[in-house]
Amino acid sequence: xxxxxKLQFRQTQSLVMTPQLLQSIRLLQYSHLELQAFVDTEMxxxxxxxxxxxxxxxxxxAGAEIGAKPSVAALSDCxxxxxxxxxxxxxxxxxxxxxxxxxxxxSGRAHSxxxxxxxxxxxxxxxxxxAHALAEVADAIPPGPRRKIAxxxxxxLDESGYLRLTLPQIASDLSIKxxxxxxxxxxxxxxxxxxxxxARDLSECLAIQLKRQDRYDPVVAMVLDHLDLLAxxxxxELRRLTGEDDSGLMDILxxxxxxxPKPGHAFDHDGFEAIVPDVIVTESAxxxxxxxxxxxxxxxxxxxxxxxRIVREGVRTDDDRAFLGECQQSANWLVRSxxxxxxxxxxxxxxxxxxxxxxxxxxxGGLKPMTLMSVAEAIGMHESTVSRVTSTKYIATPRGTxxxxxxxxxxxxxxxxxxxxxxxxxxxxxKILIDAESAGKVMSDDDIAAVLKKEGVDLARRTVAKYRxxxxxxxxxxxxxxxxxxxxxx
Numbered sequence: 001x002x003x004x005x006k007l008q009f010r011q012t013q014s015l016v017m018t019p020q021l022l023q024s025i026r027l028l029q030y031s032h033l034e035l036q037a038f039v040d041t042e043m044x045x046x047x048x049x050x051x052x053x054x055x056x057x058x059x060x061x062a063g064a065e066i067g068a069k070p071s072v073a074a075l076s077d078c079x080x081x082x083x084x085x086x087x088x089x090x091x092x093x094x095x096x097x098x099x100x101x102x103x104x105x106x107s108g109r110a111h112s113x114x115x116x117x118x119x120x121x122x123x124x125x126x127x128x129x130x131a132h133a134l135a136e137v138a139d140a141i142p143p144g145p146r147r148k149i150a151x152x153x154x155x156x157l158d159e160s161g162y163l164r165l166t167l168p169q170i171a172s173d174l175s176i177k178x179x180x181x182x183x184x185x186x187x188x189x190x191x192x193x194x195x196x197x198x199a200r201d202l203s204e205c206l207a208i209q210l211k212r213q214d215r216y217d218p219v220v221a222m223v224l225d226h227l228d229l230l231a232x233x234x235x236x237e238l239r240r241l242t243g244e245d246d247s248g249l250m251d252i253l254x255x256x257x258x259x260x261p262k263p264g265h266a267f268d269h270d271g272f273e274a275i276v277p278d279v280i281v282t283e284s285a286x287x288x289x290x291x292x293x294x295x296x297x298x299x300x301x302x303x304x305x306x307x308x309r310i311v312r313e314g315v316r317t318d319d320d321r322a323f324l325g326e327c328q329q330s331a332n333w334l335v336r337s338x339x340x341x342x343x344x345x346x347x348x349x350x351x352x353x354x355x356x357x358x359x360x361x362x363x364x365g366g367l368k369p370m371t372l373m374s375v376a377e378a379i380g381m382h383e384s385t386v387s388r389v390t391s392t393k394y395i396a397t398p399r400g401t402x403x404x405x406x407x408x409x410x411x412x413x414x415x416x417x418x419x420x421x422x423x424x425x426x427x428x429x430x431k432i433l434i435d436a437e438s439a440g441k442v443m444s445d446d447d448i449a450a451v452l453k454k455e456g457v458d459l460a461r462r463t464v465a466k467y468r469x470x471x472x473x474x475x476x477x478x479x480x481x482x483x484x485x486x487x488x489x490x
Contacts, residue, residue: 024337028344028385031392032276032297039299039334048308048331052300129267133157133197140191141184149174149184153198161197161264162205196263203227209259219244223252230256233481253485277396279349281360289360291350293342294396301338303331344381348389351379352407359407360397364428369411369420413458421457427467429457434473439483444476 030038043049137150152174156165167185171178188198195212199205203224210216219242223230229237235249242249260266278297284290308328315321352375358366372390376383390404411420433448443451445464452459468475474482 020333024340025388027337027341029388029391032278034392036299039301039338042330042334043301046327046331046334047311048304048327049301049334050304050307052302127267129157129159129161129264130154132267133161133192136192136197137188140188146180146184146187149176149181150188153185153188157198157264159264160262161194161199163198163200166200194260194263194266196260202261205261205263206256206259210255215255219248220252220255223249223256232478233485235481235485250485275394275401277394277401278345279393279395281349281353281395281397283398289353289357291346291353293346298342299338301335303328303335344385345389345393347379347381348375348386349395349404351375352395352404356407360399363399365425367407367409367422367425367428369422370408371410372408375408414456423467426452426457426459427471429455430464430467431471431473434468434479437479437483442476442480442483 027035027038043051133154134151137147137154141147141150149170153163153165153170156163156170158164163185167178167181171181174181185198189204189208192198195209196205199208207216207221207224210220222242223238226238226241229241230253235246238249239245244252276297277294280292280294282290282292308324311324315324352370353360355370355375356366356368358368360366372383372386376386379386390408393404394401395404395407406424409422409424412423412426413420429452430448433443433451437443445461445468448468449459449461449464452464473479
């Protein structure tokens with residue numbers, strides 16, 4: 001059989017992710033801060049983009065930065081957009097992204113667009129842990145090499161106020177003797193406030209505080225060395241180690257409970273950001289719930305058509321004309337994409353609120369099982385789109401602010417063949433049962449499973465144990481020991 005070269009035409013279909021589509025997907029899953037950073041970057045690259053005149057402080061600042069528009073001659077020197085649209089933007093473009101209401105009448109939450117605020121809304125800011133620790137070092141240690149060592153230790157404090165780098169490591173980094181680092185640390189632990197700052201672990205933190213109160217003795221030291229036994233309420237072993245009776249151990253336990261295990265938490269920490277909800281749910285005056293987008297989480301961007309007209313009149317070269325067209329296409333695409341993103345978030349949030357009306361009216365006990373697939377089918381979207389929308393997005397409700405993913409829980413079958421139960425509502429019911437326990441009536445996991453089954457929740461004992469551990473609730477044995485300890489201490 002002879003081999004020969006041939007030319008053949010074939011027609012195939014394939015799914016292609018264009019750069020424009022890929023960027024739209026990224027926009028959809030961006031959090032509020034990530035989206036704001038992306039828009040700010042695009043506005044620096046594209047001179048045709050501007051914040052709407054009604055935007056808030058962030059928009060005003062950005063507008064000030066881009067207020068001086070580049071001249072026609074400087075247009076060709078501007079960086080080109082990273083993802084320009086490949087086709088022209090047909091039709092009229094929305095002037096800005098606006099808040100859209102999902103459900104009927106009633107007055108929603110009022111948002112002033114003029115940037116005004118009330119003086120009572122400004123809280124006094126606490127000093128940062130870093131600044132406070134440096135001030136304590138300056139008060140405790142005079143200027144010199146020892147203060148430099150102490151300041152280096154400040155840099156290794158964690159949020160709880162603990163020193164998380166070992167002394168040999170600090171000594172090695174600073175090229176000093178470990179004994180000198182030990183002396184400096186001991187001085188800081190004895191002088192710094194609040195007591196417990198610069199401790200290396202929980203036991204040392206509590207010991208520092210008890211020493212300041214002149215309540216540190218060998219018996220207390222033995223208890224602090226065996227905090228694991230104290231946590232398990234294993235008083236039999238503690239009695240053997242310390243020689244104390246139950247009354248003495250209860251006194252020590254009472255003192256330890258009055259201490260601060262995390263002294264650094266009294267201060268502000270850099271890097272914490274307040275959660276800005278993407279959607280706000282309020283009770284409608286006509287009944288039901290009003291769902292609206294939070295204007296503070298929406299970068300309101302528009303295409304500066306006045307500037308575009310001025311620049312277009314002065315364009316002389318083909319390169320400038322081509323670049324201006326790319327900037328216009330990119331700007332129109334971004335405005336459309338932001339508007340579509342807002343519509344998609346609102347559509348998903350409205351469906352979540354419709355399905356979880358029981359949670360909004362009755363709390364966690366009214367939470368219903370819900371999956372991404374069920375929401376996607378109800379609103380006519382793909383499951384992956386709903387997944388991106390609910391990632392790192394938050395809903396502010398009358399019951400608090402929750403991540404959208406919170407409302408998606410697995411279904412637990414009903415024992416009597418009725419509607420399925422949400423896993424979160426079952427966890428809530430387990431917590432209520434345990435909170436209602438008394439000293440002589442501590443429920444085991446089997447007991448809890450039996451009670452739930454009578455209430456129509458078909459749950460195995462091992463699943464009860466898994467949910468209990470997820471809630472951070474100890475076993476029935478540990479809870480019984482804790483109640484006995486409280487009884488002896490009272």
